[in-house]
Amino acid sequence: MPENNSSDKKDTVYASPMTSVGAFKFDENVADVFTDMIERSVPGYGLVLQLIGLLAERYAQESTNVYDLGCSLGASTLQLRRHIPASCHAIGVDNSAAMVERCRSNMGRDHSAATCEILEQDIRDTEFSNASVIILNFTLQFIDDDERQTILNRMYEGLNDGGIILLAEKVRFDDEDKQTLMTDLHHDFKKLQGYSDLEIAQKRAAIENVLVPNSEALHLERLNTAGFATVMRCMHCLNFSAFLGIK
Ligand code: GEK
Numbered sequence: 001m002p003e004n005n006s007s008d009k010k011d012t013v014y015a016s017p018m019t020s021v022g023a024f025k026f027d028e029n030v031a032d033v034f035t036d037m038i039e040r041s042v043p044g045y046g047l048v049l050q051l052i053g054l055l056a057e058r059y060a061q062e063s064t065n066v067y068d069l070g071c072s073l074g075a076s077t078l079q080l081r082r083h084i085p086a087s088c089h090a091i092g093v094d095n096s097a098a099m100v101e102r103c104r105s106n107m108g109r110d111h112s113a114a115t116c117e118i119l120e121q122d123i124r125d126t127e128f129s130n131a132s133v134i135i136l137n138f139t140l141q142f143i144d145d146d147e148r149q150t151i152l153n154r155m156y157e158g159l160n161d162g163g164i165i166l167l168a169e170k171v172r173f174d175d176e177d178k179q180t181l182m183t184d185l186h187h188d189f190k191k192l193q194g195y196s197d198l199e200i201a202q203k204r205a206a207i208e209n210v211l212v213p214n215s216e217a218l219h220l221e222r223l224n225t226a227g228f229a230t231v232m233r234c235m236h237c238l239n240f241s242a243f244l245g246i247k
Helices: 028-041 045-059 075-083 097-108 145-158 176-192 197-207 216-226
Strands: 065-069 089-094 115-120 131-137 159-170 230-237 240-246
Touching: 028 045, 028 097, 045 075, 045 131, 045 159, 045 230, 045 240, 065 075, 075 089, 075 097, 075 115, 075 131, 089 097, 097 115, 131 145, 145 159, 145 216, 159 216, 176 197, 216 230, 216 240
Parallel strands: 065 089, 065 131, 089 115, 131 159
Antiparallel strands: 159 240, 230 240
């Protein structure tokens, strides 16, 4: 389990019947239970966190910036901090005040040598410079579809040669049968983690139009278009994938 949160509260946000389900927001209620929510909702989440540590060990360059975009409570930021040289600076960015407040407090309890700052900011406004590692761990999926390429292009520009981007996303399948099967299996996975049919249905209604997944082919194409010399998928579990781009 990632040690990223002082709270280990169970996610019951969608446990009671709602007369109408509002659009999903990263508010106080979600931030309070976020570790439990993401661990029980995203198959492979823990594995991607470990992968982030391995990539940071290999690709973080001395005296550079490493970025964690959409840092939430800081699970990926902590992986970065613990695996980068002491001369690096870790920058976490999130536009949810509730997440940022808790993330800063989580970072305050970590004693890694590398310095760290958590910015309350929209990643569309983040400036990237002297970067060796940029992490987008299940964040790009919340940005307007037509803005995704521009953000990736800017990240590429801010990366030093040999730097990397790790992009993890929920993905969709163009083939309708595959899309249905993966969606069903994902819901089976959530039931296995203890979510009820009601919780799954209400969360699904809330997240629709908020989290908009792309196909794997489109993610790979975007990374190629941004200019990355090497682009590959490095993790895949049901309808969740992670992609690596190396400059
Ligand atoms: C982890 N990476 O645990 N600008 C900044 N932050 C944003 C924006 C935006 N435009 N849109 C959404 N967010 C984390 C998990 S969660 C993934 C990332 C999920 C933030 C949002 O506030 C939330 O904290 C995060 O992106 C997405 O490794 O909930 O599936």
